[in-house]
Amino acid sequence: MLKQLFKFKGGVKPPTNKTQSTTLPIAGAPIPSRLVVPLHQSIGGTPRPVVQAGDTVLKGQLIGEADGWISAAVHAPTSGTVVDVGMYVQPHPSGLDAQCVVIEPDGRDQWIAHAPFDYAHATPDAVRHYLQQSGVVGLGGAVFPTHGKLTASKTVPMDELIINGAECEPFITCDDLLMRERAEDVVRGIGVFRDLLKPKKVLIGIEDNKPEAAAAMRAAVNALGEQFLVVQVPTLYPAGGAKQLIRVLTGKEVPASKRSTDLGVQCFNVATAYTAWCAIATGQPVISRLVTVSGNVQAPRNYEVLIGTPMGELLQLGQPHPDTDGIVMGGPMMGFLVPNDTVPVVKATNCLIAHSERLFPPKAPEMPCIRCGACAEACPHELQPFELYWNARARNFGKTQEFHIFDCIECGCCSFVCPSRIPLVQYFRFAKSEIWAREREKNAADEAKVRFEFKQYREEREKAEKAEKLAKAAAAQAAKKAAEAAAIAAVESPPETPAPAPTEATGNTPLPAVDPAQDAKKAAIAAAMARAKAQREAAQPKNTETLNADQARELADIEARRQQAGIVEARTAVPPPSDAATQKAE
């Protein structure tokens, strides 16, 4: 069956260097001396650690719980003891550290109790949740949580499901070997994705330099009676980029700032389909992956490696040549030198290349751009790398965005073809991270401004409220005083005037004071004294309601002593009003 293929613009053909590592079948890497499992191994929220130092874990036990929907769980790759939950250097170009769970294997490799997932009777939501709990993420390199991509768009009909087996980067052969040896599980995994997304067509794209893999996949598709179409695409870097493969297989071009889902296309890596099926069929979460060990080694090969294995230990299996001076994670086009050889293998690690100057001679110094336009011809995204370069170099970041810097997939084609050996991608990465940093700063400043303005508004409001309250209290006080004065005046005045009741005196409207001011003052003082007296009389010793006999006696003793000392006058449990204070006041 022939299918019409499309082309993407640009692309390069670097030496593939794939045959070295495909001669031997996949081997299992031994359990290393120590496993450092990073918690943040996928795009999205960092999983929360659920183990502590000193805990014993079994193989496949949950150690990091997914935080939010776009996040995937992390599991213990073998049984052993958790030695530490702390910060360790990551396989990241920055060489900075992040939270990891360190496990010392006990050598027994004992599985936690697990059972196959009842896929036939599960709802789609249950399957998605199960994949999240099993830590299934995109193993093509972007490590996007797979369950997040398994919901079809509600507005656009799902046309094509693309399975990416192109594996276009030089040196990397892990997907090739996976398809050769485990094609049936891959196809079953694709079946799961098909059931969830219900696409009209399923296309499996494999570069035509992997005929064995394509044949194995075709055989598996036929054996399982599926309607998937295995398509061999021309070998051209970066045909394995999601947008490029979609273009080649469907002719659809994913526009800038849109996702392929918006066009009714979804793309998954073959290894992702494989791990999804393994999780469903066996109940085993993602705790290992295939890694190609190649480059400056004597025995290049593909290994099934536990996540968290130190890269140095894994590279030793390939017997690196003595002049090896570093490890590249990923391929030579998009990979990077890891900070040291203790960093762990993570879910995104598809290949380790032993680096040596013989294999990758140091680049000659960068020369000025001669505006030849070779980079624009090579760019698979039809960008203008030279424009991006000038503006990024001049830190003219607004302009780089006008030239769509965020559409750049950092494939490295432009740097590969540049006759002046300009590290173009590095300039683009620099510009991108500067733009992101500015965006973060801008958001922080905006938020601070809003909070500052709100605080000022609140302070003003509180001030106003306080002033209003004070004014009200002052007005009430004045009214009360005037009312009291009037009441007393009324009492002192000839009896024919009816005395106003004291409750009326608390009314808001002050009664007009008819007496001279002197009288009013005197009356006010007298009233205040009367109030004080009444208060004193009302005062009682506290907590004396429920006394037992002992306590009452004790109290009486104390009173007696105080009386002897002449501190107070004799007092019964309910003291009579003492008039000493009143006398003093008079």
Add this chain to the structure above:
Amino acid sequence: MDILLAIAIMALGAVVLGAALGYASIKFKVEGDPLVEKIEAILPQTQCGQCGYPGCKPYAEAIAKGECDINLCPPGGMEGVQRLADLLGREVKPLEAEEKPKQVAIIDENTCIGCTLCIQACPVDAIVGAAKQMHTIIAQQCTGCELCLPPCPVECIRMDTLTENIDNWKWKFPVIKIKPEARQAAPLEDAA
């Protein structure tokens, strides 16, 4: 007669255009000073008062009026001065105070006595706590303005410099080496 007609036409034109202008001046009236807003957008909004004005907006207003220099904002750094100079067409001047790295305040929660003085001092409400209760700082909201340091009676607040982590790490500007250096990667232990 012709001259009267001409005068009438001109007068009519003047009245119509005058009315249009009058209407436009009411309808399209610009609220506030757009220049102040532009300046404020450049300022880092730490509200720290290091410029001598009580907040970023008063400083922006002062710059717009030409009352003060553009180099008084240490948190904005030299980059801020540069951008203000570009906006206003003024000379770039070195910062008055020294530039500091970004900081965040940390309360030593064992020493805190719960006096609420820092809460009142914080310009962006980034401190939570209540009287006689422990206080703590919402690190994401903290602008590092240091305004909470002086009021603290027990000196339990310190400033920590924000360090790089994987999330906020930035790719560096590619440096052109005249002569290729020996690479910095750690050699493999057992390779030799």
